[in-house]
Amino acid sequence: MHAFRPNGHELTCDGVGLAGIAASVGTPTYVYSAATLRERIETLHAGFGDYPHALHYALKANSNLAVVRVIRAAGGLVDANSGGEIEVALRAGYAPSDIVFTGVGKTPAEIDRAVTLGVKAINAESAGELERIAAAAGVHGRVASVALRVNPGIASESHPHISTGMDSHKFGVPIATARTVVREASARPELDFVGLHVHIGSQMLGLEPLRRAAAAVVALAQELRDDGVRVTHLDLGGGLGIPYEDETVPPAAAYAAALVDVVKPSGLTLIVEPGRAVVGPAGALLASVVDVKPRAGGTRFVVLDAGMSELLRPALYGAFHRIEAVAERNGTPVTCDVVGPICESSDVFGVGRSLPAPRVGAVVAILDAGAYGAAMASNYNRHALPAEVMVDAGAWRVVRRRQTLDEQLVCEE
Numbered sequence: 001m002h003a004f005r006p007n008g009h010e011l012t013c014d015g016v017g018l019a020g021i022a023a024s025v026g027t028p029t030y031v032y033s034a035a036t037l038r039e040r041i042e043t044l045h046a047g048f049g050d051y052p053h054a055l056h057y058a059l060k061a062n063s064n065l066a067v068v069r070v071i072r073a074a075g076g077l078v079d080a081n082s083g084g085e086i087e088v089a090l091r092a093g094y095a096p097s098d099i100v101f102t103g104v105g106k107t108p109a110e111i112d113r114a115v116t117l118g119v120k121a122i123n124a125e126s127a128g129e130l131e132r133i134a135a136a137a138g139v140h141g142r143v144a145s146v147a148l149r150v151n152p153g154i155a156s157e158s159h160p161h162i163s164t165g166m167d168s169h170k171f172g173v174p175i176a177t178a179r180t181v182v183r184e185a186s187a188r189p190e191l192d193f194v195g196l197h198v199h200i201g202s203q204m205l206g207l208e209p210l211r212r213a214a215a216a217v218v219a220l221a222q223e224l225r226d227d228g229v230r231v232t233h234l235d236l237g238g239g240l241g242i243p244y245e246d247e248t249v250p251p252a253a254a255y256a257a258a259l260v261d262v263v264k265p266s267g268l269t270l271i272v273e274p275g276r277a278v279v280g281p282a283g284a285l286l287a288s289v290v291d292v293k294p295r296a297g298g299t300r301f302v303v304l305d306a307g308m309s310e311l312l313r314p315a316l317y318g319a320f321h322r323i324e325a326v327a328e329r330n331g332t333p334v335t336c337d338v339v340g341p342i343c344e345s346s347d348v349f350g351v352g353r354s355l356p357a358p359r360v361g362a363v364v365a366i367l368d369a370g371a372y373g374a375a376m377a378s379n380y381n382r383h384a385l386p387a388e389v390m391v392d393a394g395a396w397r398v399v400r401r402r403q404t405l406d407e408q409l410v411c412e413e
């Protein structure tokens, strides 16, 4: 069941009134449902059944410590995309063996840290990077567990900005060259070659591209075995979409079954790195109306105190997010363009939306904002990074307090 649903005249998160949270913490504020986070991890786990698998939640979607701790307690491991995310994972209680480290531009310091920690796998992006990992491992007297990210040349059929599996994209090595790259890497005593990695895109609504990508790495793993290379896992990345509007999205069980189907004959352990599918529906952004003014065409602009600085997805990808009134939900609906306060014409959350006559001071909730929401927030226009709240078992608590201006300026004085 969706976490954000009305109870009488008020929108709630798992039954906890959002108006009360907004009144107490102020806006803009992200609100997360711990129950949804748990439910998403458990449903995915159940989907893979008893096939050997590991869920490495993609921290980039939302690495708030409280969110990560709930995911950890529910049995999710992590995929870190930077040194910063590795540190967050450790801070949240993960062991290095729970972490896969991905990322298209790993710095020498990040490689050093991952090697000395001994993470489960460094997903290498190029032959050069494998070389640098081997050199770092040599310096520290370690053997680094590595996987190779391959680029299979498969279209994700998603938004171009979040598609990663074509040869025009910067990610991984072309699958046609992977066999040679792995053969060379696996001969290095400083490297333990453990697997193959592929991630072709995000917000995917169809399973076919995921199946094809899985089949491509299964075939490559077989070739590597023929070469005498021991492969232990296939990491198939993230990518499963969520319904933001009225899209039909494969259920977690169908997603998992499709991947298991393709990987099973290889007997290899299956890793996935879901981000959005875990945390997207678990979060909403609360914002207050700061102005209402007429717009040409007889409708109106509803200006919020949150904009692209708090939730970038609509401005960056033209992404759709439902917007709902938090209280006073029974007023006569009117048509409005819901916009942010930032000095950019792309700072628009929704055009031609229907909302019960919004007035200044009213609070709205922008839904399905748990993934790539707070994580992509910025200080643009000197906005403070927003507060974040976790709702759990009928109670709520602040899990990130609102940034102050002094905190913004401390690095500049």
Ligand code: LLP
Pocket: 058, 060, 061, 079, 102, 162, 199, 201, 202, 203, 204, 237, 238, 239, 240, 273, 274, 275, 276, 277, 313, 317, 371, 372
């Ligand atoms: N693994 C890798 C290597 C990735 O690059 C990503 C996402 C994931 C896993 C998680 O993918 P997910 O399950 O969340 O689709 N900011 C964009 C999404 C960027 C995704 C980047 N990579 C958005 O707001 O839609």
